[in-house]
Amino acid sequence: MTKPLDPQMFDPACPSSVTPIRIGDKWTAMIVICLEDGPRRFSEFLVPLHHVTPKVLTETLRALERDGMVTRTAYPEIPPRVEYELTPLGRSLLDLVDACRTWGDKHLSQLIEARDAYWQRVDSGH
């Protein structure tokens, strides 16, 4: 069985939030990472993705389903249960996530330094 997702999985203070690379829309990469170890239910995503609303989560998952990145399986039970799982195509995004992480590990600190220096110059009146 797959373990529960860590609520602290995505630290809002993490500098990766300033990365210039983006996969899909705002929550896409995090959802893909959540699905790395196996299928997940709708409500499971709400735990690590603290501030996502059901509406936006649904939209993002639908887009992933539309593009063949995830499969959606609804079980006809009460209460309802729906599971999302990465397809091989969706799993290929994990390589990109890794590439972005690698780039960030190597270069993000330079970007942040450059940005700080830029504002120093600007704020101190040209």
Next chain:
Amino acid sequence: MTKPLDPQMFDPACPSSVTPIRIGDKWTAMIVICLEDGPRRFSEFLVPLHHVTPKVLTETLRALERDGMVTRTAYPEIPPRVEYELTPLGRSLLDLVDACRTWGDKHLSQLIEARDAYWQRVDSGH
């Protein structure tokens, strides 16, 4: 000397426009590609980037400058001349561009097929 940029460098019909990966904002990746072979002037970007407005081009270049990706050199001449050039940090983005291209070459057709199939299912009334 660097050769003039090809006006057809970025084909609007190119399927890469549906890629789920994005670097910076809309025109950033294309600008970085334009700078691959050496420094370029403001007006040079306007040739391959057919539909960019000066305002948006300026904003994008400023953001790249702010983040240490490009240097901006203004020559005090009349008429004015300004040159933009990739820094080593900006040049590191070329690796990501390549990673995105590689992903696209391998997987973009699957994405497009999945999307078409999805709309088939939806349009023909579920």
Next chain:
DNA sequence: CAGAATCCACATCGATACTG
């Protein structure tokens, strides 16, 4: 030539309330 200024259309994202 290389932009700055202004206005505006659109899409994404979020807050809130409600439902099969």
Next chain:
DNA sequence: CAGTATCGATGTGGATTCTG
């Protein structure tokens, strides 16, 4: 539980006009 429906804030990108 897993959404849907509605509304509104925000921000990006584009069109147009003007300038050192």
